[in-house]
Amino acid sequence: MAAAVSLRDVHKRFGEVEVLKGVSFEVAPGEVVAIIGRSGSGKSTALRCVNRLETIQSGEIELCGRRVDDPALDLRALRRDVGMVFQSYNLFPHLTVAENITLAPRRVRRTPPAEARRIAEEVLTRVGLSDKIDAYPEQLSGGQQQRVAIARSLAMEPKVMLFDEVTSALDPHLTGEVLKVMETLAKGGMTMLVVTHEMAFARRVADRVIFMHTGKVWETGPGSMLADPQTPELKEFLANGL
């Protein structure tokens, strides 16, 4: 089966600094892959290259059969296939929860308002927030905002979802409720690429873990590799992180 996401020898520079030094990995359809590593290891950048929030200098990236590095790529078509959730939620503060969720279906897919509202109700139920449909983001806790952000992304029915340190701004209690939603998604067969600092989540939920270090894929394996690190760098990372 063709990979949902694949990176081949991807190089990315910010000015003089090379942050990705030949990164290659694949994510199969339905697979959940966690990317771990220190700040500055390039893990978030790698994720942002997948939906072309960043452009790369060389290498190949493919998502659902589409070449992401093609300069003539139809960006909007790409983004119909891939959803993204950010560390800072990035809900639209001037819109209600319902409006946040229905904006893209109405504008991009021309879904009629009533139908869009029904979609909003459905995705909010999936993240356990159906009672917050008419609230404004500022009236919600961080964990609730992040669950709305996940729901907003789900409303576009992406084939792949990217999670960029989505619990890093949350306290442990709120982190738990967001991770639970993500675990449910994973069990439902969603293809997920998750940049995270939550080792327990990586070990339990991810089919595969990628450890990035200094802009390279350093070590990769099943979640159990976290209990038995092969490289001294991963060993050190886990010792400091846990």
Add this chain to the structure above:
Amino acid sequence: MGGFTLTHFLYLLQATGWTVVLTLLAFVLGCLAGFLVMLARTAQVRWVRGLSGLYVDVVQGTPLLIVLFLIYFGLALFGFELPAIVAAALSLMIYCSAFLGEIWRGCVQSVPRTQTEASECLGLSRWQTLRDVVLPQAMRIATPPTVGFLVQVLKNTSLASVVGFVELTRASQVINNSLFQPFLVFGIAGLLYFALCYPLSRLSRALERKLNGGRRQPA
């Protein structure tokens, strides 16, 4: 030389009406042009940004009076003899467009970049992102300084008096030339300007307070 009569006062009031007309004309036209300047200043294409930046610098660095002379007297040399109100409205439009364009550019750019990213990740086009996500947030920030700037425009319409457009300042000059009671006549003119500007200044400040006390966006 007679005294200041009701007729004089009515004449000033009528001229105040023309001041308001010129202000609105300049402001509406200036908003339209300023919106285009803002779009150009935030464009993705580098030379569009550069060219519009140059426009803003040139206009902001030139006295409004010089712009007015260029349009009223300068264009006349080429056969475009514009009525005074048209020349004044055009000059003020240019003036407004540069300042409002720059004020609004700042407001648009103060909406966090992550909002644009989130919107584009949902598949919205650049234009949809601007219209549905960036502008509504920028507009909230832009309202107080925009209303505040309206006060500047209103006061600057007095410059139109030098090309013979009879607005409040010109009308006061006309009356004073016959009565020679400068303190009285210009004092009344000043009060009339104040009566127009003060509510606008208060509105601007009230809007600012409301903005600061109202919903804040998450970091």
